[in-house]
Amino acid sequence: MSKKHPVVAVTGSSGAGTTTVKRAFEHIFEREGIRAAVVEGDSYHRYDRNEMKQKMAEEHLSHFGPQANRFDKLEELFKTYGETGGGQKRYYLHSPEEADEHNGRLGTDKQPGEFTPWEELPSGTDLLFYEGLHGLVKTDEDDVASHVDLGVGVVPIVNLEWIQKIHRDSAERGYSAEAIVDTILRRMPDYINHITPQFSRTDINFQRVSTVDTSHPFIARDIPTPDESFVVIRFKDPKKFNTNFEYLLSMIQNSFMSRRNTIVVPGGKMGFAMEIILGPIIEHMMDEAKT
Secondary structure (H helix, E strand, O other): OOOOOOOHHHHHHHHOOHHHHHHHEEEEEEHHHOOOOEEEEEHHEOHHHHHHHHHHOOOOOOOHHHHHHHHHHHHHHHHHHHHOOOOOOOEEEEOOOOHHHHHHHOOOOOOOOOOOOEEEOOOOOOEEEEOOOOOOOEEOEEEEEOOOOOOEEEEEOOHHHHHHHHHHHHHHHHHOHHHEEEEEEEEHHHHHHHHHHHHHHHOEEEEEEEOOOOOHHHHOOOOHHHHHEEEEEOOOOOOOOOOHHHHHHHOOOOOOEOOOOOEEEHHHHHHHHHHHHHHHHHHHHHHHHHH
């Protein structure tokens, strides 16, 4: 961990909704004039798209587990950034548009589904921001979590997470419902062993809980809307960031405390709640970095 070069990690499963948290942080960074080095979790997969397809055909492998990821490189990045404010990253090219952008920047000829070459982070950044599957992962060989200054988990109840994943993969990637279910089943052991344990290491968890029936997620026609849900926000140690629950309750209409370290807010207020909770924390981290 580092006061001078803080590392912020947002972690959540595929389809969990980490993009919402990323957007809240982007608003905070822009408002506070913070220059962040942004790192995407997909960039630390071990195999490109074609290699991963071959590996999955040969052995029981998933993107959730250590065999398919470079936890060593991710730990190295977090450690190096905390010590020096530098480090190396690369990009996983999801689409032709991303491939065109980075090929033009780097003078390469990479295709969608491949990685760009490793490159140095921009110099002079204020903090490192990671968003992906493994921001607080820990194994016998690698301990990424030990280098994180602020860990945020995005954890919808599992049926809601599956509904979101099924709809996203179907609409954006053209996968059939059967293929998505097969992926969920294949990933389950790694989900249990390497994804869920991270949420006991996070400083704050945002868990969306629907108020409509999601008991059979594989036939659900629609994703429950924000207004059809609540968000349970759990603080591991409220004293660490001087969390003022009285202030939060006054700012977020219809919110309430369910435990001494847990506040519940309407689903439609999730983005707002993230900004008023995380904004002061980031501001405090930046003040400490300057001292």
